[in-house]
Amino acid sequence: MSYIDIRKLRKSYGAGLKPAVDGIDLSIDRGEFVTLLGSSGCGKTTTLRCIAGLERPDSGEILLDGKDITYDQPSERDMRMVFQDYALFPNLTIADNVAFGLRLKRYRGRYTPEQVKRRIGEYLDLVHLADHGGKKPHQLSGGQKQRAALARALITEPDIVLFDEPLGSLDANLRKAMQIEIKRIHRQLGKTFIYVTHDQEEAMAMSDRIVVMNGGRILQVASPEEIYAAPNCQFVARFIDRANVLSGIVVSTEGGQTQVRLGDGQILRCEGNGVAAGSTVGVMMRADRINIAGGPVDGMNMLKGMLAERLFLGAKHEFVVDLAGEAGQLNVFEQEMPDGLGGEVMLSVSPQDVRLLAE
Amino acid sequence: MRAFGNKALVTILGLAVLFFLYAPLFTMAVFSFNDSNYTGLPFNGFTLEWYAKVFANEQIIRSFGASVFVAVGVVILSVTFGLPAAIALDRYDFPGKAWFRRIVMLPIVLPGVITGVALLSFYVAIGLNLSLYTIMLGQGTALICITATEVFARLQQLGRSTSEAAVNLGANELEVFWKVTLPNIKSALLGAMLIAFSISFDEIAVTYLLTGRENTLPMTLWSMLRREATPEVNAIATLVVVLSVVLIVLGFAISRSRNALADTGEAAL
Amino acid sequence: MTDLTADTYLPSEGESGLKRAKRIDRRRMLFWVLPPTLWFFVFMIIPYGMLFYYSLGSVDYVTFTPGLSPANFIKVFTTEPYLGVMLLSAKLGLFTAIFSAIIGYPLAFYLAFHAPETVKRFVYLLVIVPWWASYLVKAYAWKTILGTGGILNTMLIGAGIIDEPLTIFLYNQFSVTLTLVYIFTPFAVLSIYAQLERIPTSLIDAALNAGATRWEVFRKVVFPLSIPGILAGAVITFSLGFGDFVAPVLVGGPSSLMISNIVINLLGVAFDWPMAAAIGLVVITLGLALISVAHYLEHRFQHRL
Numbered sequence: 001m002s003y004i005d006i007r008k009l010r011k012s013y014g015a016g017l018k019p020a021v022d023g024i025d026l027s028i029d030r031g032e033f034v035t036l037l038g039s040s041g042c043g044k045t046t047t048l049r050c051i052a053g054l055e056r057p058d059s060g061e062i063l064l065d066g067k068d069i070t071y072d073q074p075s076e077r078d079m080r081m082v083f084q085d086y087a088l089f090p091n092l093t094i095a096d097n098v099a100f101g102l103r104l105k106r107y108r109g110r111y112t113p114e115q116v117k118r119r120i121g122e123y124l125d126l127v128h129l130a131d132h133g134g135k136k137p138h139q140l141s142g143g144q145k146q147r148a149a150l151a152r153a154l155i156t157e158p159d160i161v162l163f164d165e166p167l168g169s170l171d172a173n174l175r176k177a178m179q180i181e182i183k184r185i186h187r188q189l190g191k192t193f194i195y196v197t198h199d200q201e202e203a204m205a206m207s208d209r210i211v212v213m214n215g216g217r218i219l220q221v222a223s224p225e226e227i228y229a230a231p232n233c234q235f236v237a238r239f240i241d242r243a244n245v246l247s248g249i250v251v252s253t254e255g256g257q258t259q260v261r262l263g264d265g266q267i268l269r270c271e272g273n274g275v276a277a278g279s280t281v282g283v284m285m286r287a288d289r290i291n292i293a294g295g296p297v298d299g300m301n302m303l304k305g306m307l308a309e310r311l312f313l314g315a316k317h318e319f320v321v322d323l324a325g326e327a328g329q330l331n332v333f334e335q336e337m338p339d340g341l342g343g344e345v346m347l348s349v350s351p352q353d354v355r356l357l358a359e
Numbered sequence: 360m361r362a363f364g365n366k367a368l369v370t371i372l373g374l375a376v377l378f379f380l381y382a383p384l385f386t387m388a389v390f391s392f393n394d395s396n397y398t399g400l401p402f403n404g405f406t407l408e409w410y411a412k413v414f415a416n417e418q419i420i421r422s423f424g425a426s427v428f429v430a431v432g433v434v435i436l437s438v439t440f441g442l443p444a445a446i447a448l449d450r451y452d453f454p455g456k457a458w459f460r461r462i463v464m465l466p467i468v469l470p471g472v473i474t475g476v477a478l479l480s481f482y483v484a485i486g487l488n489l490s491l492y493t494i495m496l497g498q499g500t501a502l503i504c505i506t507a508t509e510v511f512a513r514l515q516q517l518g519r520s521t522s523e524a525a526v527n528l529g530a531n532e533l534e535v536f537w538k539v540t541l542p543n544i545k546s547a548l549l550g551a552m553l554i555a556f557s558i559s560f561d562e563i564a565v566t567y568l569l570t571g572r573e574n575t576l577p578m579t580l581w582s583m584l585r586r587e588a589t590p591e592v593n594a595i596a597t598l599v600v601v602l603s604v605v606l607i608v609l610g611f612a613i614s615r616s617r618n619a620l621a622d623t624g625e626a627a628l
Numbered sequence: 629m630t631d632l633t634a635d636t637y638l639p640s641e642g643e644s645g646l647k648r649a650k651r652i653d654r655r656r657m658l659f660w661v662l663p664p665t666l667w668f669f670v671f672m673i674i675p676y677g678m679l680f681y682y683s684l685g686s687v688d689y690v691t692f693t694p695g696l697s698p699a700n701f702i703k704v705f706t707t708e709p710y711l712g713v714m715l716l717s718a719k720l721g722l723f724t725a726i727f728s729a730i731i732g733y734p735l736a737f738y739l740a741f742h743a744p745e746t747v748k749r750f751v752y753l754l755v756i757v758p759w760w761a762s763y764l765v766k767a768y769a770w771k772t773i774l775g776t777g778g779i780l781n782t783m784l785i786g787a788g789i790i791d792e793p794l795t796i797f798l799y800n801q802f803s804v805t806l807t808l809v810y811i812f813t814p815f816a817v818l819s820i821y822a823q824l825e826r827i828p829t830s831l832i833d834a835a836l837n838a839g840a841t842r843w844e845v846f847r848k849v850v851f852p853l854s855i856p857g858i859l860a861g862a863v864i865t866f867s868l869g870f871g872d873f874v875a876p877v878l879v880g881g882p883s884s885l886m887i888s889n890i891v892i893n894l895l896g897v898a899f900d901w902p903m904a905a906a907i908g909l910v911v912i913t914l915g916l917a918l919i920s921v922a923h924y925l926e927h928r929f930q931h932r933l
Contacts, residue, residue, distance in 0.1 A: 054523050056649065071645030073652065074526045087524035091542040100538070101528040149524075156529065363832055363842050366742055373738030376731055377751075380758045380814060383769035386779060390772065444664040451657045459661070461919050462668050467864065468915045470871020472888035473908045476895065477675035480905065484678050500671040503664065532656055557760050564873060564888065568895070580764050584878060588768070596765035603760045607753065 001066055002027035003192060004051070004160070009060035011046050020046040022216030023060065028194065030159075033186050035195040035203040038213035039239075044196045047213075048162055051194065052081050075106070079160035080153035084168050086145040088137040094148045095120050095133035101156040123151040126185065143174045150182070154189070163195040167202065179205055200240050204228065212236050228286075234357050237284045244285045245357065246328045250277050258356060263327030268301050270354035282357035287318065287331040289353035293346045300348040305330065307345045310337070321345060384600060391593035409594035419595060422579040429495045429575055430559040436499030437555040438548065441506025446540070448507070449514040464508075466501035471564025474501050479568050489571035497565045502558060506551040513547035514540075553610035557603060676912060682905035690899045700906035709890065710907065717870045717887040720801065724808040724869030725816075725862040731809065732816030732861070739817070740824035752821075759814035767878045770807045774798040774879065799881035807875045812865040819864070823857025824850070856930045863922045867915070887911065 006026040012019040021043040028034050036044035049055035051062060053074030062070045069077060080101070088097050101107060102116050111119065124130045127147035137145055146166055153161055163182070167175045183206050186193050197203055203210050204224040212219045212227065212235075220232045231237035234245050246268075248260035253273040260268045260283055268283055275281055296302050305321035308329070319332045332347065394406040413419055444463055447453070466474060478497045487493060525539045541548075563577045570578055576599070583592050643651075685695040704710045735755065743751055758766070773779050774797035781793040797803060827850060835845045873888030880886075887907065894904040 052527055054527065068645060071649040073649070074523075075529045075531055079527075081524070081527045083520055083524060085520055087520040089521055089524075089539055089542075100525070100530075104529050104534055105531060106529045152524075152528065363741060363836070363845060364737070365842075369734060369738050369742050372734035373742075373751075376735040376813070376817070377754060379731065379810070380755070383766065383773060383810065384758060384761060386773060387765065387769040440664045440667045443660040447657070447660040447664065451661065453657055453661055459665065459668075461916055462672060463664070464919050465672070465912070465915055468867035468918050470867075470873075470888050470911060472871060472873055472891050473911050476891060476904055476908045477679050477912075478671065479895075480678040480682055480901070481671075481675035496671060500667070503667070507664075532659075561760075561763050563764060564871070567873075567892070577762070577764055580762075581874075584764065584768050584771075588772075592768065593772075596762060596768065599762040599765060600757075603762065604757050607756050607760055 003030040004028040005063040007061045011057045019216050024218050033193045033208045035207035036211045037203040042213040043216040044213050048196050078158050080158040081162040082149050082153050082166045084165040086149045098151045123155045127151045160192045234282045244330045245282050250275050264324035269351045271352050284355045287333045290332045290349045293348040297348045303347040388597045391597045409590045412591050413594045422574045422576045425573050426576040430556045432495035433499045433559040434552045434555050437502045437506045441503045444507040445510035466504050475565045475568030493569045494566050497569045498559050502555045505555045509547045509551035513544045679905040679908050682901050685902050700902050713890050721866045721870030723805045725866040727809040728813040728816040728865050729858050732813045736817045736820035739821045755814050755817050766811050767807050767874050801884045804875045804880040804884045807879050808869045816861040819861030820857040823854050827853050
């Protein structure tokens with residue numbers, strides 16, 4: 001039994017509507033940094049709000065240390081949330097916002113006023129806001145507000161901290177800095193962090209495990225490395241770093257390798273088998289695993305295509321290569337620039353870097 | 360570019376409307392200083408005699424006190440029942456909510472006289488003697504909608520996230536109310552209290568039917584107006600306008616909510 | 629009164645989590661819903677019930693006889709002056725709503741689009757002051773202007789335009805409508821302004837950028853978007869005009885008595901309580917219908933801005 005167990009959780013926002021969360025099962029260990037990842041409407045925020053008790057599920061259970069907390073009041077749960085819109089109390093100073101939890105009835109008598117003061121100081125320090133305690137929320141920048149919200153959530157030392165797209169309204173640089181900050185705090189405190197985001201890069205950068213969701217269901221739960229290297233379906237493959245996914249028909253399986261015929265007739269070999277000949281499959285290749293080749297390379301798949309577009313990304317170039325007919329497109333990362341657009345190019349990819357995916 | 364349209368034309372039309380709004384009030388104020396027994400031209404000369412008369416008129420002073428007394432009671436009733444009504448409408452789905460909303464809003468569109476008749480028949484049935492208190496109950500019931508609509512509009516604007524944050528931090532329902540909800544609706548609440556006060560202070564239709572032996576200021580004014588009016592009436596009227604100006608400016612400064620008054624109408628829908 | 633601290637909601641023996649959660653929800657909801665509901669029940673619903681009781685009875689001289697007759701309701705719709713007065717009140721209410729919107733619009737437009745920030749606050753105050761200035765005083769002001777010895781006549785005589793004071797200004801439907809429009813124009817301004825203020829500048833820019841003339845911007849973008857504000861104001865000004873009883877007495881004549889005056893006469897002069905009650909109930913029903921219609925229109929015309 002894990003620390004948090006979610007069983008068959010289901011939640012719909014109205015009769016006749018498609019459920020926002022459609023019967024998910026998920027286990028989370030103590031001290032883990034778990035990210036719920038998906039595009040808007042996938043059910044990630046609803047799941048988080050059910051865990052926090054801000055939403056009441058239609059059915060299913062949420063167990064904490066084996067105890068059923070599905071219907072407990074949100075105020076009775078020892079978990080704190082960082083909201084996307086900060087949700088700082090506009091009438092209170094930053095210090096009073098941070099101290100809000102400590103001054104509630106349920107914590108009354110636990111700390112002396114001096115202790116409260118000291119803790120405010122500690123936690124403002126933790127989020128680098130020591131000089132801003134006397135300000136009102138509207139005087140802070142977005143990043144500062146979110147750090148204040150984080151301190152407010154952490155000060156009562158909850159066992160679980162929930163994040164609902166906390167960096168959604170920050171610009172790219174600030175986001176990066178805050179990601180590092182949150183990761184540092186996670187390591188420092190060792191609490192369980194459950195994080196919701198639609199940004200796959202953010203999820204990859206921060207999490208111990210990623211839960212990819214779509215349409216109210218969980219598609220895959222795995223470490224960032226595994227999700228990247230071995231997505232279990234086309235949706236996950238496409239969602240994580242826009243992998244190239246082509247569809248094809250299995251021609252043969254022999255010697256631990258499967259041959260797939262693409263839409264333009266080219267044959268692609270990939271490691272692994274288990275799919276019957278004649279069935280339609282997806283094949284996935286990461287852009288950084290494909291190379292532009294001068295000529296045939298031994299042991300590699302060679303693909304021919306037309307160079308359609310070139311994008312300069314700074315550290316590398318991204319090329320878009322069109323395959324003939326309706327076979328599809330491939331994105332390729334390369335350091336150097338090949339010959340002009342519109343010409344034919346030869347691509348090489350190792351069979352080990354081609355993965356078979358179920359439709 | 361926010362400004363569009365013919366600036367000169369729009370400004371002139373706007374000024375014309377302001378003139379329409381102020382000319383009668385201004386005329387009335389001017390004649391309160393007229394040294395004549397009649398309200399009207401010619402202007403015989405400047406005098407403060409009519410103001411002296413007002414302050415010497417015991418009936419007027421007494422009815423002014425009665426109006427303040429009633430208005431304070433009305434404000435208390437409006438807040439005591441309007442605030443929970445607003446929270447109920449904002450936060451909960453309960454059976455009969457649509458009818459609850461209609462009943463809260465009804466006094467906004469209902470002629471005061473009808474509210475008065477209904478309450479009068481109720482008072483008669485339970486044998487309640489008419490007094491300042493019966494006026495207070497009547498106006499108070501009619502003006503619950505002021506607090507309800509003002510506060511409701513603010514709550515909707517505020518959204519749920521701060522109260523969710525409070526609950527998530529461990530606050531119980533009362534703590535959420537005192538520490539989060541109330542501080543954030545304070546200005547709307549003050550605005551509503553001010554509006555309720557000034558409507559009550561000016562109210563005549565409900566009062567007309569529910570008044571007992573003691574009269575409020577509008578009732579006293581009303582009986583003076585129906586007799587042949589002297590500039591004394593202008594003097595009272597001017598004083599009343601000045602008092603409202605003071606209250607409005609005060610409320611404006613407190614609530615800092617420019618749209619508070621207009622919102623009442625909006626929220627009524 | 630219910631205690632709202634969560635600690636008091638310990639689960640009772642064998643109670644499921646869901647049941648407990650629902651019990652807590654219910655208690656919290658009742659805490660807010662119950663007090664106003666009880667108040668409205670006692671001071672609105674029961675009084676309306678009393679009206680209903682009276683409306684079914686009849687009066688003999690000054691003695692009330694209970695009964696179960698719809699006669700009074702039939703009379704409201706079939707006997708003069710009731711139906712006529714009701715229609716007249718509706719007509720004057722409608723005039724009030726229409727004219728105060730027409731007069732109020734330019735000022736609201738000026739406030740929303742042309743007034744510099746500093747002037748805006750001041751002009752806004754200038755609109756609120758006459759709105760909250762004593763209602764009786766405003767009606768009385770027009771009496772002093774329009775009367776035979778009033779300022780208008782004196783000035784016209786002084787200018788040599790007329791020899792005798794004209795009586796056409798006062799004590800008719802015109803003077804009642806004028807007074808009501810005067811009283812309620814500030815409200816129309818505030819209501820329309822609140823809506824105009826919500827129109828994002830970018831919409832106007834986009835329309836101009838798309839090649840619309842300023843008049844087209846107004847006709848096709850600004851005006852349609854301001855309709856909810858016009859309606860919101862009109863519902864209130866109509867209701868206030870419809871139910872007014874001060875203007876008809878001060879500046880109106882016998883031809884402009886409105887429904888509130890009739891009800892007061894029925895009570896004070898004729899002692900016909902049942903008739904007054906029946907009229908009251910009809911008006912209450914109309915009021916409820918008006919709220920529903922307004923609510924519907926609001927959702928029909930309000931776009932998310």
